[in-house]
Amino acid sequence: MRDLNKILSGNLGYPRIGREREWKKAIEAFWSGKIDEEELHGRLGEIRRNHLKLQQAQGIDLIPVGDFSYYDQVLDTAVMFGLVPERFEYSGGPVPLTTYYAIARGSKTAAASEMTKWFNTNYHYIVPELEGREPELTANVPLSYYREAKAELGIEGKPVLLGLYTFLKLSKGASNRLQEWVHKLLPLYVQVLRELQQEGAAWVQVDEPALVTSVSDEDVKLVQEIYETISREVPGLSILLQSYFDAVERYEQIVALPVKGIGLDFVHGKEGNLQALRQFGFPSDKTLAAGVVDGRNIWRTDLSETGQLLNEILALTSSSADLIIQPSCSLLHVPVSAKAETGLPTVLHKALAFAEEKLEEVSALCQAAKTGSTPALFAMNSDALKLLSADPSRSRKQVQDAVLTISRQPSERSSEFVRRRLKQQAKWNLPLLPTTTIGSFPQTAEVRAARQKWRKGEWSAERYDEFIRAEIQKWITIQEEIGLDVLVHGEFERTDMVEFFGEKLPGFAFTRGGWVQSYGTRCVKPPLIYGDVEFDQPMTVKETAFAQSLSSKPVKGMLTGPVTILNWSFVRSDVSRETVAYQIALALRQEVEALEKAGITMIQVDEPALREGFPLKPKDRDRYLDWAVKAFKISISTVQETTQVHTHMCYCEFHDMLGSIQALDADVISIETSRSHGELIQSFEEHTYPLGIGLGVYDIHSPRVPSEEEMVSMIRRALQVLDPELFWINPDCGLKTRGQEETVAALKNMVGAAERSRQALASSGSGV
Template identity: 45%
Template sequence: MSKNYVIGFPRIGEQRELKKVLEEFWSNKCSFEKVEVVAKELKQRHWSYQQKAGIDFVSSNDFSFYDNVLDTCVLLNAIPKRFKDLENEELYFSMARGNKNSVAMEMTKWFNTNYHYIVPELSLEDEYKLNASKIINEYKEAKEFGLKTKINIIGPLTFLGLSKRVDNGDVYELHSKILPIYKELLEEISKLDESLTVQIDEPILVKDNDVKVLSLIKPTYDLLANVSSNIDIIVTTYFEHSNEASKILVNTPIYALGLDFLYGQKNFEILDEISKSGKKLVAGVVDGRNIWKNNIQNSLELLSKISKHINKEDLIISSSCSLLHTPYTLKYEEKMKSEIKSWLSYACEKLDELNLITKVFFEGVNSLNENEQNAYNDNIESNHNRLNSEIIHDKSVQQRVDNFTKLERDGKYEERIKLQKEILGYEDLATTTIGSFPQTPEVRKSRRYFKKSEISKEQYEKDMKQYIDDCIAFQEECGIEVLVHGEPERNDMVEYFGEQLKGYGFSQNGWVQSYGSRCVKPPFIYGDISRPKAITVDWITYAQSKTDKIMKGMLTGPVTILNWSFVRDDKTRSEVSKQIAVALSDEIEDLQKEGIKIIQVDEAAFKEGYPLRTENIKEYENWATRDFKICVSTAKKQTQIHTHMCYSEFNDIIKTIEDMDADVISIETARSGNELLKIFKEVGYKQEVGPGVYDIHSPRVPSVEELKKQIELLLEVLPKEQLWINPDCGLKTRKWEEVKPSLTNMVEAVKQIRKDYE
C-alpha cells in the first residue's frame, strides 16, 4: 500500500548545477551534450534522495531545462510562428529567451508564487501534434535507474487557462483541438509499463472559474481516465481549495484527487463526497511553499480530522504542492545560528518529515525505530522552542506599529506633481532606468570577498564606489536624464534589505528557482521587524554627490519584501507587512533629509500576493495598499515617489494602483505589447507612467527604429506629458555589452521622437 507522495521536486540542483551549466551553454562555453549530462546526474540524485527518504510516489517529468509550461508547448507543438523554422534546443531556448530575430514569449507568475512560467501563445490555425519524447525518455531513464515513477503532466484545462490567444479568441475554444493530443499522450504512456500513475496538475481549478470552464471538466476526465485500464490518473490542485471542480471530478473515472489542506482549508467541505465516490485522496499537509519545520503533532491532528471522513486505506499523505518553491537542503547552512536553523526545513528535510508523519499516522509512535523516535522528539522540542523564543518577540516594535497614525502622505496628486515638475524640471518622455545595472563578476567577487572578510571594508567600499562612478559616467554619456546608482552593493532586492532589518534570517544556500537559470535566495522573517540604522542613505548620497543630475533613491516596498520572503507563520501576513512598512518609512525620511528628490519604492511583487479567490481579494488589497502608503507617508509633497511593478495584468487592479497614490509607476509591457497600457487610458489614470520599451530578460539589443516604434505605440495610448521611457525591469542580470547599446538606442529614440513632436 502506497502511503506518501511528493507532488514535485526542485530541479536546479543542490549547488545550482543546472543554472551554471545552462549559463555556460548560453555563453557558448560548452555543448548541449554537457547540459544533458548534468541534467541526467541531477535527476538521478533527486530520485535517489526521495527513494532513500521512503517516498512511495516519486515523479518523473517534474524536471525541466527551463519551465514545465514551456515543455508542454513543445509536447503539444504549440510553437509560435516566429520560431517554426528552429529545432531542438535552439527552438526551446529561443522561445524562452528570444534570439537576434525574434522576441521571447511572454513570462508571468505561476499563480501567487515567485516562480515564472512561459505563457503559451495559441491560435485557431495552430496544428497541434504530439511530441512525447521528453516524457517517455525520462520515465525510461528512471526505470534504468531502478525506480518506477509517477509521470507528471500539466493538465489541458490549466494549459489553456494559462495561455493567451494571439488571434484574440477564447483560449477554451481550442479545448477540442488539444484534448485529442492528451488522449494520444496517455495512449503512448500506457505502453511503458504494466501499471502506471499519471499526475495531471490542474491548479487552474482553484480559481473562480466560470460555468464554461467547469463544464469542460467532466468530458475531459471521462475521456482521459478511460484511455487505458493500466493508468491511474491523479488530478492535483494546490494553493487554494477547488471544491467546485472536485464535486465534478469525483464523478469521473479518475483514481484520486490531490488537494492542498494548508492553503485550501475549504477542501474539508468536499471530503464526504470524495469518500462516497470511493476515490483515493492525496492530502497535502506538508508545506511545499514555506521553510518552517513541520509541526508533526499539528499534521497528525489535521490527518485525524481528514480520516473522520476518508478511510485510512484511501488516504495518501503528500506535500501541499511541488517542493520546487523551497530551497533544496539545509545541509550547506553552516553559518546559520543553530537555534534558527533548528526551526527550518528545506525540500530534502521535508521528505524525511513526510515519511515520519506517514509512519506515525499509519503505524503509531511505537513503530518508530530509535533514529525516527529521536527525530520525532526533536520535532516536538524545536517547535516548542520556536514558539517561546525571546528573539521572536519585540514589544517596542509591536507598540510602535500599533500606534503608528501617519497612514498616507500629505497633499493630493495634482498639487504634488505641479510642485515636483517645478523643482525637478524634467522633460516629457523623461528617460530613466528601473534601478540595477549589470552585476559584473568583479562586483560579485568583491562583495563575496567582503562577506568572507577576505578584503577590508575600505577596499570593498572603494570597489563599489568605483562601479557607481562608472554607472554615473555611462548614464551621463548616453544622455539618461534621471539616474540610478546601479545597486552594486545589493545581492538581491529583497535579501539586501532583509540583511539590514532586525527579525530577518538568511541562508547560504537557500536558492529557489525563479525562472530558467534565474535563482533567488529569499530571506526569511522569524521575528518582529525593525530598522536599526539607515540602509541605503550612504550609497545614494554618495552617488548624488557625483552628478548634477537627479539621482533616484531605490527601495524595495514592504509588500514585495513580504511576498519575496519566507514569512513567519505565527503572525498574519498583514501584521508582518505593516511592521516592514513602518521600518521603511524611516528610510524615506532619512533620504529626504539628505536631499534625495526622487525615491522609487518597488512593488514588483504586489500583484503576485493576490489571493486566488475573489472572496479574499479585498482584505489583501486593503492591507497591501495601506502598507505602501504607510511606507511613503513620510515623503514630502515635493518628493516624487516612483514605484515599479512586474508582470502584472492591471485590468482588475487598476483602482488599487490608483489608491496606492504613487506619483510615477513603471511597468513591464515589452513582451505583452501595448495591451497592458490601455487600461490606464480607459480609467483616466492621472499619474505618470513608465511602460517598459524593451525586454530585459532577453539578450537582444533593440534598434533605434524598434524603440521608436514602441514609443509611438505608447503615445497612441497616453500623452507624452504622462509618459516616462525606461526598460522593462532592472538590468542586474544583463551584460554591459547588451545594456550600453540598448540604453544608448533608447535615448536616441526619445530624442528623435521629441524632434518629431516639436
C-alpha cells in the same frame, strides 16, 4: 475497516536546481558555449537521477518523474505539442534546444515569449502562444523520464503532466477559444497517456492548479469533457488529478470526475477543502492525496497537529478510500536541503525544513498513520518549534505597539497628486517624456569578485567601499553621456533587492544555500523573516548621496517595498502576513526619511511582487489589496510634497488591480510591457490612469538590443491612451543581468526613441 497498507507517501515535484545550483551552472555553461549539447544532457541527466535516488532513499512510495525541466515546465508542455510561435521559424518535429531556449530568452531576430508568475508564487513561467501551426506530439517527454527511472534506477515513477485545462488557462490566444483548443490538444494528451499506460505506469499525476481559481459553468463542462474522454480512450489508467495552492472550486463536480485519485491542498486550502469534505464526503472508489506538509514555506511541520488533521481527514472519508500523504504542492518552491545551514543560530537551524526534510516529514506521517506509532521526528519538530516561538526576537514590544497604532490609522500623502506634480515639475524641470532606468546596472564578474573578497575578509571595508564608489562614478558618467534625464547609482553593493535590506534589518536571517528557482536559471535566496522587524540604521544613504554629489541631474534613491520584501521572503507563520508587512513598512519609512534628510528627494520604492501575493480566490482579494496598499503608503506617506515617489512592478497581469495601483498614490509607476507586447496598454484604453507612468519599452531579460524604431512604436501605442505630460520612458526592469555593451547600446536607442517621440509630439501637437 481501512487497509492501512494502502496508505502511501507521495511527492508532487522536486527542486530541479540541485544543492549547489548545479542545474543553473550547467545550463549557463551551455549558453556561453563552454559545453556542448551532449554534455548538457549528460550533466542534467545526472542531476535528475540523483534527485530520484534521494527521494527513494527518503522512503517515498510515489516519486514524480517528468517534473524535471531544462527551463520551465509550462514551456516544456508547449514544445511537446509543437506550439512554437511563428517568429521562431519552427518547421515541425522535435523542437531543437536552441529554439526551446530562444522562446524563453529571445534571439537576435525574435523576441522572447511573455513571462509571468505561476499562480501566486515567485516562480515565473513562459506563457504559451497558441498561433500558427497545428499542434502535434513532438516527443512524449513524461514517457522518456518514466523509462529512464525504471531502467536505470529501478524506480516505478509517477509521471507528471500539466493538465490540459490549466495549460489552456495559462496560454495566450485560448481565452475565447477554449473549446476549439481542447479539441485540438485532447487527442495528443490521450496519446501521451495511452503510451504511458502501455509502458506500465501505475499512476500518472495530472496537475490542474487552475481548478482552485474561479471556474465557470462552461469551464466545468469542459473539464468534464476532457476527463470523460481520457477515461473512455485510456480506460483503466490511474490518473491522480492534482490541485494545489488553495481549495478546489466546484468540489462536487471535480471529485465526481472519472479519475482514480484527487489531490487536495490541506495547507493553503485547508479550511475550504475540509469544509467540502465535511459537507459532501469523498468518493469511496477514489484515492485522496492529502497535501498536509507545506510545500511553500521552510518551517518544520507540527507533526502532532498534522497527525490530528490526517485523522480528521480519514474520519471524513470512506474506509474503502485509499490515502496518499504528500506535500501541499511541488517542492520546487523551497530550497533543497537544510543540512548545510549550520551557520544559522541553533534555534533557527533546528526549525528549518527544506525539500529533503519535508520528505522526511511525509514519511514520518505515513509511518504514524500506518502503524499508530509516533516516530522520533514528531518530538524533534515539536521541540524545535517551541524554541523558536520563545525566541526574544519575537517579543519586541516597541515594534508590536507601533504596528498596532499604525494599523488603526490612515496613511496618506500630505497633498493630492495634481498639487504635488506642479511643485515637483517646478523643482526638477524635466523634459517631456523623461528617461530613466529601473535601478540596477550590470553586475560584472569584477563586481561579484570584489564582493566575495570583501565577504571573505580578503578586502577591508574601506577597499570595498572604494571599489563601489568607482563603479558608481563610472556609471554616473555613462548615464550622463547617454543623455538620461534621471539617474540611478547602479546598486553595485547589492546582491539581491530583498537580501540587501534583510541583511540590515533585525528580524531577518539568511541561509548559505537556501536557493530557489525564480525564472529560468535565475535563482534567489529568500531571507527568513523569523522575528519582529525593526529599523536599525540607514541602509542606502551612503551610496545614493555619493552618486548625487557627482551629478546635477536627480539621482533616485532605490528601495524595495514592504510587500515585495514580504512576498519574496520565507515568512514566520505565528503572526499574520499583514502584521509583518506593516513592520517592514515602518522600518522602510525611517529609511525614506533618512534619504530625504540627506537631500535625496526622488525615491523609488519598488513593488514588483505586489501582484504576486494576489489571492487566487476573488473573495479574498480586496482584503489583501487593502493591507498591501496600506503597507506601501505607510513607507512613503511622510515625505514632503516636493519629494517625488516612484515605484516599479513587473511580469504580472495588472489589468484587474489598476485601481489598487492608483491607490498607492506614487507620483510615478513603471510597469513592464515589453514581453507582453503592449497588452497592458489595452487596459488603459478602458481605465484612465491619472498619475505618472512609464511602460517598459524594451525587454532586459533578452540579450537582444532593440532598435529605436521598435521603441518609438511602443511609445506611440502607449501615447494613444496615456497623457504625454505624465509619461516616462524606461526599460522594463533592472539591468543587473545584462552586459555593459548591450546595456549602453539599448539605452542609447531608448534615449534616441524618446527624443524622436518628443519631436513628433511637438510637430503634431497631439500625439506621436
